[in-house]
Amino acid sequence: MLNEKVVELLKQQVNKEFYSAYLYLDMSNYYIDQNLDGFGNWFYLQAKEEQDHAMLFLKYLQNNDVSVSLEAIDKPDKVYADFGAPLYAALEHEQYVTSLINAIYEQAQAVKDYRTCQFLDWFIKEQGEEEQNSRELISKYEMFGKDCKGLYLLDEKLGERTYSAPSLSL
Numbered sequence: 614m615l616n617e618k619v620v621e622l623l624k625q626q627v628n629k630e631f632y633s634a635y636l637y638l639d640m641s642n643y644y645i646d647q648n649l650d651g652f653g654n655w656f657y658l659q660a661k662e663e664q665d666h667a668m669l670f671l672k673y674l675q676n677n678d679v680s681v682s683l684e685a686i687d688k689p690d691k692v693y694a695d696f697g698a699p700l701y702a703a704l705e706h707e708q709y710v711t712s713l714i715n716a717i718y719e720q721a722q723a724v725k726d727y728r729t730c731q732f733l734d735w736f737i738k739e740q741g742e743e744e745q746n747s748r749e750l751i752s753k754y755e756m757f758g759k760d761c762k763g764l765y766l767l768d769e770k771l772g773e774r775t776y777s778a779p780s781l782s783l
């Protein structure tokens with residue numbers, strides 16, 4: 614039996630990961646509307662990754678005999694002032710998600726729930742990578758994205774991103 618507080622936080626995380634997917638899909642839509650399909654692709658794949666994160670939390674709960682009822686997902690309501698704005702918003706969002714994962718980890722550790730700690734280890738590492746990817750994208754945009762030619766080439770580059778589902782066995 615998992616600890617009640619840990620279960621509650623894990624359930625909330627299912628919803629938060631689906632919200633992340635929704636937020637990134639909204640960013641993808643923004644770029645596609647602006648004819649920056651490469652940026653759109655990058656965020657579309659980001660959305661798929663977040664969906665997979667949600668499913669991993671869901672599966673972990675189910676594997677531990679926890680029944681999960683799905684809650685409403687918040688509407689993404691951000692308005693972007695320029696092409697760089699979603700990139701900064703994405704980094705800020707990932708830092709927020711890192712804080713959520715850390716909070717679950719802290720709770721699991723406090724009640725000696727080592728199984729959940731081990732499950733979360735993958736996400737601790739993943740968040741490090743997500744923040745790094747996000748910072749790198751901002752650097753590239755700051756260096757190359759401010760003139761039309763650079764932006765065009767960066768968009769082409771981001772269009773090449775492909776996706777492979779997370780390799781985490783539960």
Ligand code: MG
Pocket residue numbers: 630633662663666710
């Ligand atoms: Mg995630």
